[in-house]
Amino acid sequence: xxxxxxxxxxxxxxxxxxxxxxxxxxxxxxxxxxxxxxxxxxxxxxxxxxxxxxxxxxxxxxxxxxxxxxxxxxxxxxxxxxxxxxxxxxxxxxxxxxxxxxxxxxxxxxxxxxxxxxxxxxxxxxxxxxxxxxxxxxxxxxxxxxxxxxxxxxxxxxxxxxxxxxxxxxxxx
Amino acid sequence: xxxxxxxxxxxxxxxxxxxxxxxxxxxxxxxxxxxxxxxxxxxxxxxxxxxxxxxxxxxxxxxxxxxxxxxxxxxxxxxxxxxxxxxxxxxxxxxxxxxxxxxxxxxxxxxxxxxxxxxxxxxxxxxxxxxxxxxxxxxxxxxxxxxxxxxxxxxxxxxxxxxxxxxxxxxxxxxxxxxxxxxxxxxxxxxxxxxxxxxxxxxxxxxxxxxxxxxxxxxxxxxxxxxxxxxxxxxxxxxxxxxxxxxxxxxxxxxxxxxxxxxxxxxxxxxxxxxxxxxxxxxxxxxxxxxxxxxxxxxxxxxxxxxxxxxxxxxxxxxxxxxxxxxxxxxxxxxxxxxxxxxxxxxxxxxxxxxxxxxxxxxxxxxxxxxxxxxxxxxxxxxxxxxxxxxxxxxxxxxxxxxxxxxxxxxxxxxxxxxxxxxxxxxxxxxxxxxxxxxxxxxxxxxxxxxxxxxxxxxxxxxxxxxxxxxxxxxxxxxxxxxxxxxxxxxxxxxxxxxxxxxxxxxxxxxxxxxxxxxxxxxxxxxxxxxxxxxxxxxxxxxxxxxxxxxxxxxxxxxxxxxxxxxxx
Numbered sequence: 001x002x003x004x005x006x007x008x009x010x011x012x013x014x015x016x017x018x019x020x021x022x023x024x025x026x027x028x029x030x031x032x033x034x035x036x037x038x039x040x041x042x043x044x045x046x047x048x049x050x051x052x053x054x055x056x057x058x059x060x061x062x063x064x065x066x067x068x069x070x071x072x073x074x075x076x077x078x079x080x081x082x083x084x085x086x087x088x089x090x091x092x093x094x095x096x097x098x099x100x101x102x103x104x105x106x107x108x109x110x111x112x113x114x115x116x117x118x119x120x121x122x123x124x125x126x127x128x129x130x131x132x133x134x135x136x137x138x139x140x141x142x143x144x145x146x147x148x149x150x151x152x153x154x155x156x157x158x159x160x161x162x163x164x165x166x167x168x169x170x171x172x173x
Numbered sequence: 174x175x176x177x178x179x180x181x182x183x184x185x186x187x188x189x190x191x192x193x194x195x196x197x198x199x200x201x202x203x204x205x206x207x208x209x210x211x212x213x214x215x216x217x218x219x220x221x222x223x224x225x226x227x228x229x230x231x232x233x234x235x236x237x238x239x240x241x242x243x244x245x246x247x248x249x250x251x252x253x254x255x256x257x258x259x260x261x262x263x264x265x266x267x268x269x270x271x272x273x274x275x276x277x278x279x280x281x282x283x284x285x286x287x288x289x290x291x292x293x294x295x296x297x298x299x300x301x302x303x304x305x306x307x308x309x310x311x312x313x314x315x316x317x318x319x320x321x322x323x324x325x326x327x328x329x330x331x332x333x334x335x336x337x338x339x340x341x342x343x344x345x346x347x348x349x350x351x352x353x354x355x356x357x358x359x360x361x362x363x364x365x366x367x368x369x370x371x372x373x374x375x376x377x378x379x380x381x382x383x384x385x386x387x388x389x390x391x392x393x394x395x396x397x398x399x400x401x402x403x404x405x406x407x408x409x410x411x412x413x414x415x416x417x418x419x420x421x422x423x424x425x426x427x428x429x430x431x432x433x434x435x436x437x438x439x440x441x442x443x444x445x446x447x448x449x450x451x452x453x454x455x456x457x458x459x460x461x462x463x464x465x466x467x468x469x470x471x472x473x474x475x476x477x478x479x480x481x482x483x484x485x486x487x488x489x490x491x492x493x494x495x496x497x498x499x500x501x502x503x504x505x506x507x508x509x510x511x512x513x514x515x516x517x518x519x520x521x522x523x524x525x526x527x528x529x530x531x532x533x534x535x536x537x538x539x540x541x542x543x544x545x546x547x548x549x550x551x552x553x554x555x556x557x558x559x560x561x562x563x564x565x566x567x568x569x570x571x572x573x574x575x576x577x578x579x580x581x582x583x584x585x586x587x588x589x590x591x592x593x594x595x596x597x598x599x600x601x602x603x604x605x606x607x608x609x610x611x612x613x614x615x616x617x618x619x620x621x622x623x624x625x626x627x628x629x630x631x632x633x634x635x636x637x638x639x640x641x642x643x644x645x646x647x648x649x650x651x652x653x654x655x656x657x658x659x660x661x662x663x664x665x666x667x668x669x670x671x672x673x674x675x676x677x678x679x680x681x682x683x684x685x686x687x688x689x690x691x692x693x694x695x696x697x698x699x700x701x702x703x704x705x706x707x708x709x710x711x712x713x714x715x716x717x718x719x720x721x722x723x724x725x726x727x728x729x730x731x732x733x734x735x736x737x738x739x740x741x742x
Contacts, residue, residue, distance in 0.1 A: 080351070081228060081351055082351065082433055083349070083350065083352060084428060084429060086347060086348045086349075086350075086351065087348055087425050087428050087429055090348050094464075095464075109225070111208075111229055112351075115345075115350055119347045119348055130220070141207075142204050142205075142208075142345065143204065144197050144200045144201040144204070145345065146342055146343075146344050146345070147341075147342050147343075147346055147347075148469075149347050150347075156198075156341070157472070157475040157478070157479075158475075159197065160197065160475075160478055161472075161475060161478060164478070
């Protein structure tokens with residue numbers, strides 16, 4: 001499953017340490033939510049980066065105390081129809097000010113890339129290699145957005161008003 | 174004749190489209206067509222399975238029905254320009270079988286489109302700013318409102334401005350495009366509810382509070398289907414500045430807590446029911462407080478910009494009830510009957526709102542041929558400032574007809590078969606497509622409607638029965654809104670046979686109610702007889718000739734109707 005960051009396919013440096021498997025030393029790891037919360041102090045004190053896989057039915061508010069010590073939050077799309085992680089992503093970015101890697105995992109498909117980017121995701125475990133190949137084109141499909149979003153894009157209403165102001169300024173000159 | 178030049182000026186001005194799309198809107202719609210073209214190509218090449226293609230096509234209003242793909246096209250707020258209606262006629266002719274079907278959600282559907290031609294049909298629609306964006310799928314659907322918005326004498330202000338503000342906000346929303354289930358929003362702004370607010374997932378009713386400020390009553394959790402609920406008020410007065418943030422808080426709460434384990438329990442109505450309206454409101458309020466004063470607080474300049482793109486006709490200065498009109502009514506009984514039935518008051522003196530019945534005897538409710546659509550577009554250009562409306566009762570409306578033109582308009586409408594004076598009468602039936610088209614249906618519904626229009630073809634009989642809404646659904650999904658029909662007819666399957674449950678007393682207006690079952694289901698060939706029995710019982714039971722059917726049912730209850738229907742069955 002290719003990992004896409006910055007529009008390109010990159011190597012995934014992170015090792016998943018699921019359930020009770022030992023956490024390897026000196027390498028970046030991703031651990032499940034329960035494990036992070038049970039063992040947080042020890043895990044964040046390691047010398048290597050740590051990330052968490054956070055399920056879509058758990059409040060991200062619980063994660064808030066640890067966010068500044070996490071380098072990856074991986075949110076989960078059990079199917080692409082289950083959109084709960086979009087809300088979690090926006091909350092992490094907009095309410096809790098998380099600036100680390102926000103990774104989409106699970107059923108991550110081409111036709112969702114732009115929604116994901118706009119909700120604040122910046123890393124994507126893409127399910128189909130063919131989709132990962134065309135990430136940049138798929139992510140640029142729409143150039144017009146009506147609402148403010150976590151990626152900082154300028155919504156149409158603001159662009160309209162800016163255009164109107166610019167026109168008035170020109171007329172005034 | 175002295176005011177004829179006024180009409181001409183308007184025709185030649187930019188009034189051709191009632192909501193003026195700008196480059197931003199056009200770019201989005203064009204990009205959407207390009208995206209869909211790519212998705213269809215991937216489906217045809219096999220790169221996408223039907224399973225993967227399904228949610229993508231659904232987001233563009235494309236369904237797979239019994240015989241073919243169906244294309245649903247959005248008509249925001251039911252407002253159409255003549256140019257757009259001509260394009261709908263073109264699509265019917267070029268890509269379908271020469272007709273289209275207007276729906277209870279103020280949309281149009283084409284039932285016979287070929288998959289490989291869909292992108293071209295969409296590109297043609299996009300050329301006049303039309304699209305199927307969010308007309309299906311588990312997202313916020315196209316918003317609906319009063320089909321008389323902007324012309325109704327009893328409205329506080331034009332609700333379409335608010336609906337458009339919200340429509341833009343939820344279009345391709347990055348957070349709310351994969352909700353547990355579909356989400357329908359309606360906006361109303363008049364004393365008399367013509368938008369069926371109570372049966373929507375979210376309804377916003379604009380009203381004035383005691384201190385004279387306008388704001389919204391917020392109602393959530395309405396919906397029909399197999400578990401019908403009327404919407405409950407969770408906030409009696411929401412300041413208009415907070416409308417987007419509050420809608421966002423409701424959607425976020427629903428996205429988080431709405432059930433995803435069972436498609437039949439995934440609508441917000443189930444969440445509101447299981448949690449209780451009060452607890453749901455608490456969740457929404459708590460979420461809302463986190464961001465209510467942020468980027469979504471209403472920007473008056475943005476609202477003014479949206480309002481400025483709704484154009485209103487340059488009405489002539491005319492008097493109400495011109496003498497020639499009264500004379501024409503006296504001279505021709507048929508015209509007089511039609512006037513009494515299909516013409517309503519307009520907020521501007523000298524003008525009228527004209528409803529075009531798409532319910533002729535033996536017809537399919539809501540169907541219009543390409544020829545009819547073209548002719549109606551021409552009439553709109555001549556007599557209604559190039560504007561047409563679509564109502565949720567599946568009829569069309571010419572919203573700005575000068576009263577002095579009514580005799581001519583009537584003759585022209587009659588000539589194309591859309592002047593049946595049965596608006597709001599027993600033959601003005603709302604019906605879903607049923608088993609003739611729909612893969613979900615258990616029974617036919619159109620043929621029941623057709624039979625009823627034949628049984629009650631005598632207009633004097635239908636007029637004597639007064640306002641009487643018959644709503645028919647061919648399955649429990651309730652697309653024909655049977656729960657809120659004065660007489661509701663629901664098709665069910667029993668041992669492979671078509672049976673029908675009949676309910677009485679439902680209403681979808683400001684006094685909304687769900688109908689009550691009159692008794693055991695009856696077989697297909699008895700439905701029209703039962704409706705005749707119910708009508709006869711009403712005539713005997715009504716307290717006065719002008720007591721409406723639905724008021725008689727409310728007063729007497731179901732029992733006397735039950736006795737009458739089942740005495741001989």
